[in-house]
Amino acid sequence: MLFRYANLLPDWYKGNTHIHSTASDGGKTFPELAEMYAGAGYDFLFRTDHWVESDVEGDGAVYPLLWVDGMELDGCDHGGSEYHVVCLGKTRGITGEIGLVAAMEAARAQGALLILAHPRWMDNSQDDAMRYGFDGV
Numbered sequence: 001m002l003f004r005y006a007n008l009l010p011d012w013y014k015g016n017t018h019i020h021s022t023a024s025d026g027g028k029t030f031p032e033l034a035e036m037y038a039g040a041g042y043d044f045l046f047r048t049d050h051w052v053e054s055d056v057e058g059d060g061a062v063y064p065l066l067w068v069d070g071m072e073l074d075g076c077d078h079g080g081s082e083y084h085v086v087c088l089g090k091t092r093g094i095t096g097e098i099g100l101v102a103a104m105e106a107a108r109a110q111g112a113l114l115i116l117a118h119p120r121w122m123d124n125s126q127d128d129a130m131r132y133g134f135d136g137v
């Protein structure tokens with residue numbers, strides 16, 4: 001009986017949910033990143049370039065691991081707190097012109113998960129971290 005339940009446990013996959021490529025301020029291309037991470041045993045990577053909505057489906061290339069859509073937002077909110085927020089999921093129509101808070105709302109409305117990124121580096125307070133109902137830190 002125990003064995004039967006053990007078979008129902010999900011597999012675990014190794015991935016990185018915050019990566020920058022040459023599409024923004026990273027130093028490696030998507031193929032280079034995929035080769036490097038696959039060689040280290042990773043199964044998936046999210047594309048989280050700054051203000052670049054990724055399009056994994058439209059990429060057309062074959063990679064040795066799974067790419068997943070995402071992007072990173074950055075900027076200040078209305079109170080002057082600076083944030084970096086990783087959006088996990090496919091989004092469309094989000095650009096820097098609409099501003100950080102509107103971009104977070106739009107990403108959430110499209111089903112993306114919002115992850116507060118490197119809050120210590122941004123000097124975010126606990127209040128900052130609680131302000132927007134982030135899905136993770």
Ligand SMILES: [Zn+2]
Pocket residue numbers: 072074084085117118
């Ligand atoms: Zn960042």
